[in-house]
Structure formats: C-alpha cells, structure tokens
Amino acid sequence: MSRNLLGQETSPYLLQHKDNPVHWRAWGPDAFQTARKYGKPVLLSIGYAACHW
Structure with a gap:
C-alpha cells in the first residue's frame, strides 16, 4: 500500500493523519x-x- 502525501505538509493537523491508510x-x-x-x-x-486543556 502506498503512503499518503501528508508527510510532506507543515500543518500539524495534516501531519496527524500522515499514517492513515x-x-x-x-x-x-x-x-x-x-x-x-x-x-x-x-x-x-x-x-x-x-x-484538551
């Protein structure tokens, strides 16, 4: 399975999802x-x- 392309992003939100399938x-x-x-x-x-704080 190929990885998604979010590992190249700078957004903390997008980086949270870089390992999603x-x-x-x-x-x-x-x-x-x-x-x-x-x-x-x-x-x-x-x-x-x-x-959460």
Missing part, C-alpha cells in the same frame, strides 16, 4: 488534476485539532 492529498490543484486524470471523485475531509 487513506491516500490523502492536501487541498490544491494537484489533487484535482489527479482526480480528473483517473476519473476519481474528490472526497473532502474537514477537521480540526484541539487541545
């Missing part, structure tokens, strides 16, 4: 170009990181 990509033109090229839908995950 989903092949996530950061939002941007490359994600849409790849989806278009392979005829795949774009699935959007919206989230946040919060401190």
Whole structure:
C-alpha cells in the first residue's frame, strides 16, 4: 500500500493523519488534476485539532 502525501505538509493537523491508510492529498490543484486524470471523485475531509486543556 502506498503512503499518503501528508508527510510532506507543515500543518500539524495534516501531519496527524500522515499514517492513515487513506491516500490523502492536501487541498490544491494537484489533487484535482489527479482526480480528473483517473476519473476519481474528490472526497473532502474537514477537521480540526484541539487541545484538551
């Protein structure tokens, strides 16, 4: 299984998900170009990181 591309990001939230089994990509033109090229839908995950204190 290939890794997702979030390990290259600087966002702490995105880095939390770099080892997820989903092949996530950061939002941007490359994600849409790849989806278009392979005829795949774009699935959007919206989230946040919060401190419990």
